[in-house]
Amino acid sequence: MPINLPAPSPDALVHSAKLCELIRQDIANQGGWIPFSRFMELALYAPGLGYYTAGAHKFGEDGDFITAPELSSLFGRTLARQLVEVMQASTPHILELGAGSGKLALDILTELESLGALPKRYSILEVSADLRQRQQALIKGKLPHLADRVTWLDALPEQISGAVIGNEVLDALPVHLLHWTKDKVHEVGVANKSHRFVWQDKPLETPALHDIIEKIRVPNDYISEVSLTARGLVASLCERMSKGALLFVDYGFGAKEYYHPQRSRGTLMCHYRHHSHDDPFYLPGLQDITCHVDFTAVAEAAIDSGAHFLGYTTQANFLLNNGMADFLGDVSPDDVKAYAPLSAQLQKLTSPAEMGELFKVIALGIKLDQPLAGFLHGDLSRLL
Numbered sequence: 001m002p003i004n005l006p007a008p009s010p011d012a013l014v015h016s017a018k019l020c021e022l023i024r025q026d027i028a029n030q031g032g033w034i035p036f037s038r039f040m041e042l043a044l045y046a047p048g049l050g051y052y053t054a055g056a057h058k059f060g061e062d063g064d065f066i067t068a069p070e071l072s073s074l075f076g077r078t079l080a081r082q083l084v085e086v087m088q089a090s091t092p093h094i095l096e097l098g099a100g101s102g103k104l105a106l107d108i109l110t111e112l113e114s115l116g117a118l119p120k121r122y123s124i125l126e127v128s129a130d131l132r133q134r135q136q137a138l139i140k141g142k143l144p145h146l147a148d149r150v151t152w153l154d155a156l157p158e159q160i161s162g163a164v165i166g167n168e169v170l171d172a173l174p175v176h177l178l179h180w181t182k183d184k185v186h187e188v189g190v191a192n193k194s195h196r197f198v199w200q201d202k203p204l205e206t207p208a209l210h211d212i213i214e215k216i217r218v219p220n221d222y223i224s225e226v227s228l229t230a231r232g233l234v235a236s237l238c239e240r241m242s243k244g245a246l247l248f249v250d251y252g253f254g255a256k257e258y259y260h261p262q263r264s265r266g267t268l269m270c271h272y273r274h275h276s277h278d279d280p281f282y283l284p285g286l287q288d289i290t291c292h293v294d295f296t297a298v299a300e301a302a303i304d305s306g307a308h309f310l311g312y313t314t315q316a317n318f319l320l321n322n323g324m325a326d327f328l329g330d331v332s333p334d335d336v337k338a339y340a341p342l343s344a345q346l347q348k349l350t351s352p353a354e355m356g357e358l359f360k361v362i363a364l365g366i367k368l369d370q371p372l373a374g375f376l377h378g379d380l381s382r383l384l
Helices: 010-029 036-045 073-089 103-114 129-142 144-149 207-213 228-240 295-304 315-321 324-330 336-350
Strands: 093-097 121-125 150-153 160-167 176-180 185-193 196-203 222-226 241-253 269-272 275-277 288-290 308-314 359-366
Touching: 010 036, 010 185, 036 176, 036 185, 036 288, 073 093, 073 103, 073 160, 073 241, 073 315, 073 324, 073 336, 093 103, 103 121, 103 129, 103 144, 129 144, 129 150, 144 150, 160 228, 176 207, 207 222, 228 241, 228 295, 228 359, 241 295, 295 308, 295 359, 308 315, 315 324, 315 336, 315 359, 324 336
Parallel strands: 093 121, 093 160, 121 150, 160 241
Antiparallel strands: 176 185, 176 222, 185 196, 241 359, 269 275, 269 288, 308 359
C-alpha cells in the first residue's frame, strides 16, 4: 500500500469497497483469476462505480491530476488552429474522444469562433454520465449560443469525417500486463486471496497477444504492457472515417523506447490527489490507473486499417509549430499581471522539464495526406 497519501473520506471508502466487491465477484465468476486488463476495465469504467463513471472530481487542482486543457486555455486555442487545417481539407466536423471536464471543447470552440471557422458539428464521445453532465453544463454556461452545435455520443458513429481528437485518452484504456521469463511469456492477472487482490501469472493464451509479442524483444524477468484496446479503437476510427485526420496527444514512446531493457517493470502508474504511485490495488474507484502509450502500435493499427501516417512529434514542437507563442504577442509584456501567467503556462506546456517532451502528438489521415502545420519542424517519426 502506498504511504503518505491523503486519507479518503468515509463515503469514498464505502464507494471503493462496493467496487472491490464487484471485482471480487467477477474474479470468482471467472474461476479465481482475471487478466489485469479486466481489473483495469472495472476499476475505471464499471457502471456507477469505476473511476471515470462515478461522480468524484478528477481534473484540475481539486482532482487527482491536471491535464493540459486544465492548465491553460493556450492548449485548446493552439490545437484549434490545427483543426482548422484538417477541416478545410476534409469536412467541418470535430469528434472529441473522452472530453474530461469539457474545458478543451470550450477552448477549441471559443478559438474557432474567433477565427470564423466553427465546425458544423462538434461531437463528444463520453462514456461517463457524470462527466457528460459537467461538459454540458460548462458549454451551456459559457457558450450558450453554440450549444446546439455540440452533440454527445454513447458509441462511435458508423461514419466519421473531419477531425478526431483524443487528449490523454489512450493512456486510460485497459492494458494486458505481460511477464517475460526465461522459458515463456506469462500474462499477469489478478486473484483474490484473504479478501485482498494479489498478482498471479498464468500461461499466455490470448491469440492476439501471441502475434504481438513475437515482435517484442526484451530480457528475461521483464514486465510490460500491451494495449489491445488502444489498437482496436484506432482501427475502428480509421475504418469508419471517410476523410479526415486523427490527432492523439498523450505521454508515451515509440516501441523501441517503450520496451527498452532498462524499463523492466513497465509504465503502469496510478494518480490519487496529485500523488503518483504504482499500486493499482489501492482504493479501486478512487484513483486513476494509466500506462504510457506505445505510439508505434498506434501507427501500425492505423496504417493496417488504411490510414496515412501524417506526423509524430513532441507536444512542444506541435504547439509551437501551430503558433502558440503568437498568443503572447496579444498581451503587452508591460502588463505583468496578464503576461506573466500566460508565459508561465506556455513554459509548462512546452518545457522539456514539464510536459513538452514527455507528451507526444501523432496524426493519422484517411484520404488526407497533406503536411500538417504541427509537424513541419521536429519530426520524430524515426523513433516509431
